[in-house]
Amino acid sequence: MTLISTSPWQALTDMPDGLGESPFWHPQENRLYWVDIPGRRVARVAVDGLQAHGAAEYWSLEEEPGCIAPVQGGGLVLALRSGIYRAGDWGGPLHLLSAAPYDTAKQRFNDGKCDAQGRFWAGSLYEPKDQALGVLYMQNDQGLHPMQGGVTTANGLAWSPDGRTAYWADTAAHQVRAFDFDPASGQLTNARVFYQAAPKPAGWAWGSATPYGGRPDGAAVDAEGCYWSAQYEGGRLLRLSPAGEVLQVVETPAPCPTMPCFGGADLQTLFITSSRQGRSAEELAQYPEAGCVFAMRVGVAGLPVNFHRS
Numbered sequence: 001m002t003l004i005s006t007s008p009w010q011a012l013t014d015m016p017d018g019l020g021e022s023p024f025w026h027p028q029e030n031r032l033y034w035v036d037i038p039g040r041r042v043a044r045v046a047v048d049g050l051q052a053h054g055a056a057e058y059w060s061l062e063e064e065p066g067c068i069a070p071v072q073g074g075g076l077v078l079a080l081r082s083g084i085y086r087a088g089d090w091g092g093p094l095h096l097l098s099a100a101p102y103d104t105a106k107q108r109f110n111d112g113k114c115d116a117q118g119r120f121w122a123g124s125l126y127e128p129k130d131q132a133l134g135v136l137y138m139q140n141d142q143g144l145h146p147m148q149g150g151v152t153t154a155n156g157l158a159w160s161p162d163g164r165t166a167y168w169a170d171t172a173a174h175q176v177r178a179f180d181f182d183p184a185s186g187q188l189t190n191a192r193v194f195y196q197a198a199p200k201p202a203g204w205a206w207g208s209a210t211p212y213g214g215r216p217d218g219a220a221v222d223a224e225g226c227y228w229s230a231q232y233e234g235g236r237l238l239r240l241s242p243a244g245e246v247l248q249v250v251e252t253p254a255p256c257p258t259m260p261c262f263g264g265a266d267l268q269t270l271f272i273t274s275s276r277q278g279r280s281a282e283e284l285a286q287y288p289e290a291g292c293v294f295a296m297r298v299g300v301a302g303l304p305v306n307f308h309r310s
Contacts, residue, residue, distance in 0.1 A: 008296040009253045010050040012271070016291030017043070020273030021111065021218060022067040023293065024305040025263025032263060033076075034273050034293060035065040042068060042076070044090070050269065050295045059091045066109030067122055072307040077139075079109035079122035084139050086310070097310075098144035100124075107133070111155045111218055111259070116163050117183055118309025121147075123154020129172060136168060138186050141310065148179075148188055156219040156229060160242065161303060167194060167227055169216040174199055176216050176229060178244075194244045195229065206233070206255060206283045218259025223267075223301045230257040230272065237272065254290040255283060262302020270298045 017036035024033050026044075030053075033044045042065060045056040063081045071077055075088040077097070081104050085094040100109070102124055112122030119140045126133040134151040137144050148168060156169025156176055166181040166188055178194035181187075201210045214234015221227055226247060227240045235255045239248035254274035263269050276284060276291035284290055 009294045010296065011253070011289050012045065012047065012050070012052050012293040012295050013043075013056055014292070015056065016276050016289065017273070017293075018277045018291060019258065019275040020291060020293060021258050022065075022113070023259055023261040023271050023273050024068070024070065024113070025261060025267075025269075025271070026070055027263075027304060030265075032261075032271055032293070033068060033070070035068055037064045037066065038277055040064055042078070045293075047263070047269075047295070049264075050297070057090075064108055066125070067112035069112075069114045069120055069308050070305060072118065072309050077114075077120050077308045079112055079120075081108040084109075084120065084122065084144060086308075098139055101137070101144060101146070102133075102135070110134075110153060111157055113157055114306040114308050115159060115183070115186070116306050117186075118307060119186060120308050121157055123151070123157060123168070125153045129153070132170070132173075134170070136188075140186070145186075147186060148191075156216050158219045158221045158227060160221060161223060161225050165242075167219060167221075169219065169229070171215050171217055171232065174215045176219070176227070176240075176244075194227070195238075195240055197231070200233075206280060217257065218273075220260045220262055221303050222262065223303060226300070228260045228270075228302075230259055232256050232258065232275070253294055254287055254292070255279070256290065261305070262298075267301040267304060268298055269295055270302070271295050 018038035042059040046053040066079045083099040084097045109122045110125040123136045134154040136148040151170035152172035166179045169176040174197035176195040179188035180190040214231030217230040217232040225242045237250040256275040260272045
């Protein structure tokens, strides 16, 4: 196992998000896209190397976006609190694909992305967090379908390079699960624990002398089949082998990294979003860039983003 320090990271933005999530690299535009969930906005910025090329653009929404994905031919698909929508253009009208199948007063969509077949997947987050009522949904031409359940905070969705293994995390349970994946039907079978993080110590708070490695948030998979998992409150990324072994620990410049993705022309630039929502004044004083987007170069290429096809 190797440890990479925070020094290689470069801040890509200077306007922190409340809770940045769902980054993806758009290869035709050379832009990074992501969302700020409590800020109710989608963001994008052109990137040259490890630097922003121009100012970031922000698209304000009327409700929280949990995740987004690019659409083949242009536009975005967005999982908002009230449902799955498609926009033909940046900042354009939203067209409802499927209404949210849950009580929007207690749940919202969270992490998600498209599979290699172009179907959009989004998991839900149960905000009271006292029951495992989160569900993973698949959107296809026939509508929105529940595919898995039993989590509190759906996160960490990703697929292996051959598309035969799917990963899905429950942040509250500190657990990443793996499934056999049928690309044709989208069915998930043979559920198993892929990685189990140590629980959060009772009474733990940032700055505590008690060690805590964080809990699995968003994730991405590289070309070697390794799963990169953001460890929320752990200030690090874990690179896990296809067998679930920790191969690398990458320290992050913010205590609450939320989701990585790969980009750049060679897919060897690693981007990560982060959060500052609910963090203490003391923590933010030490980490003023919390909530920013960061980038660093890595020695392995990632998988390209999958486009939505409807």
